[in-house]
Amino acid sequence: MKxxxxxxxxxxxxxxxxxxxxxxxxxxxSKILKxxxxxxxxxxxxxxxxxxxxxxxxxxxxxxxxxxxxxHEIYDFLRxxxxxxxxxxxxxxxxxxxxxLLPLLLxxxxxxxxxxxIKK
Amino acid sequence: MKNKFSIFVIVVFLSFCFVIFxxxxxxxxxxxxxxxxxxxxPTFKAKDFDSDNYINSDKIFKENTFYIVxxxxxxxxxxxxxxxxxxxxxxxQSAKLIGLNYRDNLDNAKKFINEFGNPYSQIIIDNxxxxxxxxxxxxxxxxxxxxxxxxxxxxxxxxxxxxxVEEIKFIIK
Numbered sequence: 001m002k003x004x005x006x007x008x009x010x011x012x013x014x015x016x017x018x019x020x021x022x023x024x025x026x027x028x029x030s031k032i033l034k035x036x037x038x039x040x041x042x043x044x045x046x047x048x049x050x051x052x053x054x055x056x057x058x059x060x061x062x063x064x065x066x067x068x069x070x071x072h073e074i075y076d077f078l079r080x081x082x083x084x085x086x087x088x089x090x091x092x093x094x095x096x097x098x099x100x101l102l103p104l105l106l107x108x109x110x111x112x113x114x115x116x117x118i119k120k
Numbered sequence: 121m122k123n124k125f126s127i128f129v130i131v132v133f134l135s136f137c138f139v140i141f142x143x144x145x146x147x148x149x150x151x152x153x154x155x156x157x158x159x160x161x162p163t164f165k166a167k168d169f170d171s172d173n174y175i176n177s178d179k180i181f182k183e184n185t186f187y188i189v190x191x192x193x194x195x196x197x198x199x200x201x202x203x204x205x206x207x208x209x210x211x212x213q214s215a216k217l218i219g220l221n222y223r224d225n226l227d228n229a230k231k232f233i234n235e236f237g238n239p240y241s242q243i244i245i246d247n248x249x250x251x252x253x254x255x256x257x258x259x260x261x262x263x264x265x266x267x268x269x270x271x272x273x274x275x276x277x278x279x280x281x282x283x284x285v286e287e288i289k290f291i292i293k
Contacts, residue, residue, distance in 0.1 A: 040258050052223055053259055056249030063250070080159075081256040 025065050032061055032074055035088050045088070158271045162254035169221060169229070169243035180242060186215035186292040187266040190240070191252055193224040194232035196260040202279035203236045209285060210239035215292050219243035222252055222260045265291065 033047035038054045046054045046061075057078070064074050078086050090096045164177045181187055190206060192199040210217050219240035221229050226245070233243075246252055255264060258277060265274035265288055274291070276284050 052249055053253075056223075056253045059248050059250050060253050081253065 028071065029061060029065055032065075032071060033058060035075075036061075036078060037086050037088055039082060039086060158273055159256065161266055161270050161272060162251075164251055164254055166244040166246065166251055169219070169226075169245055175244070180218060180244065181266065181270055183216065184268055186268065187218055188215050188288065189218045189220055189255065189264040189266060191220045191222050191246075191255075191257055191260050191262040193222045193260045194228040195224065196222075198279040199261045200236065202261055202281075203239070205280050205282070205285050206239040207237055209288065210241075212289065212292065215288075216241045220251065220255075221245050223247065223249050 030047060034045050036046040036057060038044045038046050038049040038051060038057075040053045041049045041051055044054075046057045061074055064077065069077075075087055084090060084093070084095070090099065092100050161177065161181060165174050166177070166180075167173070168175050188209060206217065209215070217240050219242070221243055223246070244251070252259075252262075255262075255272075256275070257264075261279050263276040263280050263284075264272050265276075267273045274288070280288075
């Protein structure tokens with residue numbers, strides 16, 4: 001009887017951990033799909049789109065997650081195939097440095113002005 | 121002096137904004153993919169259209185020649201329009217035409233080939249579209265020109281036309 005109890009507890013805990021990992025994969029999948037642009041749709045992410053292109057990308061992402069690929073590896077794969085445009089979150093490169101550095105410069109300039117005013 | 125400096129800063133800032141917006145006016149709003157980048161062909165395993173056997177990509181692209189990969193489907197209307205041009209391309213000896221049947225019903229695809237003719241030296245099946253994503257395709261029809269080093273050198277999105285056929289002929293001659 002004791003053995004049966006232990007067996008049931010073990011069985012349940014294994015089942016739960018499997019469910020948890022599935023849940024984690026689903027979360028990661030929706031996070032990635034929301035960050036991928038559907039290239040043939042107007043202003044939609046792959047997550048929101050029902051197009052053939054989006055359906056194929058969803059399958060690829062699903063397969064890559066199940067194969068154990070990391071999030072950045074999936075982005076790199078898609079970037080290599082379709083370029084930077086496919087990812088909503090732009091990387092720092094020669095085309096995007098103004099986008100990244102301008103807010104920082106404005107923030108610093110604003111800070112300097114405020115500090116000058118306070119000193120006065 | 122301080123006033124002059126403020127005016128200078130405002131002028132610089134407005135000029136900067138002007139340049140950014142002026143540049144924005146001259147760039148296209150729609151996404152235009154880069155089509156002339158040389159990329160390696162993907163490695164994959166796909167089902168053969170005729171035999172139903174799985175074949176590796178290195179067996180498909182084993183010869184030291186140019187390859188033209190055309191993504192098509194029986195339900196795709198522009199594919200019908202470009203088919204006569206593909207028949208023309210199939211006559212070129214220095215290139216092999218590979219068909220990639222995209223998200224299609226096999227019976228309909230076979231009917232399409234029987235009705236319009238088979239320009240392809242080999243057809244592989246892409247049931248769920250994942251193979252096309254490996255190629256970096258957006259949909260159907262799409263055509264890729266692959267050189268002898270097994271690199272994709274040209275990508276034609278949409279149906280091919282006479283000019284494209286001439287361009288392909290010029291590249292591979």
